[in-house]
Amino acid sequence: MCSNARRMGLVAAAALLAARALTGDEPSAARRPEPASEADIKVAFLLNFARFVKWPAQATRKDDPIVVGVADLEPLRGPLSQLEKSTVLGRPFRVRHCRGTNDVAGCHILLINIAEEAARKAMLDSVRNKPVLTVGEAEEFLADGGIIRFVLRGDRVRLQISRPAATAAGLELSARLLEVAEKVVNER
């Protein structure tokens, strides 16, 4: 339905939207928006996951902050700092740098953005069957037990989702989240 040029424009606008979702800035006619980076988009997606994922009641309380664990903090440092200024349903975000499996306890969202396979699997194993939304980028991430995988399609970030992994973690994924997923894995 949309042409490529239009799609590019839409992506740019969406990226800006994501950036604003983090910053809370309002558009200004005097200040032209700058294109959002991949990091910005990913962090915005982390924030939006909180809107479309429901954690089990025992795993979180209503007013508790949403703890976002990040394995490799460095590429996302800027956007993550903005994330901590955001709220979802009145709940603030807390960003935790998870260097190892010992740091993952208490995280609601865990971004396993490390390339080393063994470390990645270890971190996944450490939260397996626990109410933690695992997000990664590796090609085998879902196969390894991760729940959401970022996929870069051109300049767009798309999602792949594993429903069995989410179910095993006790998380309820919104149908609307599944709707925007490029791929939904329904069987382990």
Place this chain on the structure above:
Amino acid sequence: MNAEEQNGTPAGSLITRLLRDLPIRVKFMLVSMAAMVAVLAAASAILIAHEWVQSRAALARHAETLATVVGNNCTAALTFMDPDVASETLGALQHEPAVLHAAVFDRNQHLFAAFTRKGSEPPPTPEPPTRKDRRFHGNTLSLATEILLDGQPIGHIFVLLSTQSVNDVLSRYLATMLVVLAAALASGILLTWHLQMLVVAPLIGLADTARKVAREQDYSVRMQCEGHDEVSRLVDAFNTMLDRIAARDAKLQQNARLLEEYQERLRKLAAELVVVEERERRRLATDLHDSVCQTLAVAKLRLLELRSRMPDGSAGEELDKACGLVNEATLEARTLIGQLSPKLLYDVGIEAAMENLAEQFHTRFGIEVAVHDDGRPKPVGDDLRALLFRSAQEFLVNAVKHGKATRADVFLRRTGDRVELTVMDNGSGFAAPQAEAPCSGTQGFGLFSIRERVKHVGGVLTVDSEPGEGTEILLSVPFIEDVDGSRAR
């Protein structure tokens, strides 16, 4: 106050003229139908207007629901920047026939995704909505509303719907109302046609009764009506009026009978008076003949005898003068006798008396009078004979005095058991109605008196006259016995 003033407007006058000659049942029906149509039309208009408002409101609610549902379904697409998903979501609106166009804008008011119905003209790119808005334009409804996620606006959705569904609903509603209107009218006509008799029947009965009373002059009929409404009061008043008319009519008829009786008695008295007068004339004439004329005759004989003894001289001349005076007295007495009672009438007959009358009129007035008798016997009594003679005498006097006639013809005919006397003259004539009025004193016997006398004996009198055309009077009487029972000769 005329009908137009009562109705006030030319239209009212026209309606009054149109309704004026229609039967009351039709009037009642038309008025009821007019009221029914007006009420149903007003009710239909209100219902259709209400349905129009409700349909538009329902369409607006439907549009809002659609926008909200579709907007909610686009939250993830907006959030995760996937316009394809938003387009697919909007594409589902293809199954909503009313939706012509839909568009999703992100929170920066940039067009994110759009839908245009197949076959529809794509509308110009709508202005990015900045607030909730809903408005009708011609045959479309446009609606813009925010897309909220967790209570926060993340974009807008714009929906353009066709109001054709509202028009279709209204068309169906209008058709239904027309059917209902026709059915109601048909039912109303049937019901009114039968139920109106409850109201109209007494009025129709009243009109029929009034017509019967007027036609048959029968004031004994009465209308029966129960209840205490205006019609019942009208019927009561009508019956009361009939009571009074009947009472007056009875009294009038009684007075008419009395008057007729008086007239008959008067007519009889007048006829008897004429007979008595005629008989008295005849007795006086007889007395004059038997006494005065005989005495004069004896006196003349004595004078003639005495003259024969006397020599000529002054004494003889005196006796001659005395004889001359006796002769004059005798002549005058005979004339008087003839005028009192024509001797020929009773001694010879009506025909001879008429001939003598004709000669007398010619002698006295110079009028040519011709008597035409059919030669058949006319067995009339003395009274009837006198009536015929005096009538002919009166007709001729009138012809001379009033008509200045120079010629008259008298016809005597017998027709069956009736005798007819016809007198025609060439006088100035007169307007026939004058003959109906009682005659003045100067006319003596007078047509009026003759007519009454003729009527008394069962005869008829007809007068045919026009000014300048002369006069023809026909008198026809049956043979009857005289008052004293004598028959004619």
